[in-house]
Amino acid sequence: MREFDSIKELHSLIGQDVADSDWVLIDQARINTFADATGDHQWIHVDPERAARGPFGTPIAHGFLTLSLLPLLTQQAFLIRNTQLGVNYGVNKVRFPAPVPVGSRIMGRFKLLSIDDIDPVMGVPGAQLVWQATMIREGFDKPVCVAETVVRRYGS
Secondary structure, X not given: OEEEOOOHHHHHHOOOEEEEOOOXXXXXXXXXXXXXXXXOOOHHHHOHHHHHOOOOOOOEOOHHHHHHOHHHHHHHHEEXXXXXXXXXXXXXXXXXXXXXXXXXXXXXEEEEEEEEEEEEEOOEEEEEEEEEEEEEEOOOOOEXXXXXXXXXXXXX
C-alpha cells in the first residue's frame, strides 16, 4: 500500500500510475452473492454446469461485480491521510474488455488523471480526483475492466 500525508502530495503524480492493489479472488461464492444482491442470475454467472457448455467453458463474473470491487481495490492500493471524508462522485467511462472466469484473481492499477479544488463542506476544503482504474486478471495481458472514476475527498 502506498501512503500519502495529504491530497497536496498527489499533485506531482498527475498523469502517473500511483499504486497497485493486492490480488482478489473471484470465486463462485462471491459471484453468487453479487447475483443475489442485484437480482442478476444469468446462467453464464451462476450455473456452473450450463456455463461449462457456454462460450467461456466456466462461469464468469458479472462486469458490474468487477466494477463494484473498486472501493476494495482502492483501499488496498493507497491511503490519503488527513482527509475526513471521501465520496464516490461518479464514473466517466467504463469498459469490460475481457471476461473474469470463476477462480481468477484480479488487481487494480490506479493512474491519477486530475485533481481540482472544489467547494468546502462544513468548512473542510475539498478536491475532486479523477482516476483511471485498470483491473487486471492474473496471468493475462488484456484488462478485465478500465474505469475512469471520480472521487471527492475532503481534508488538507
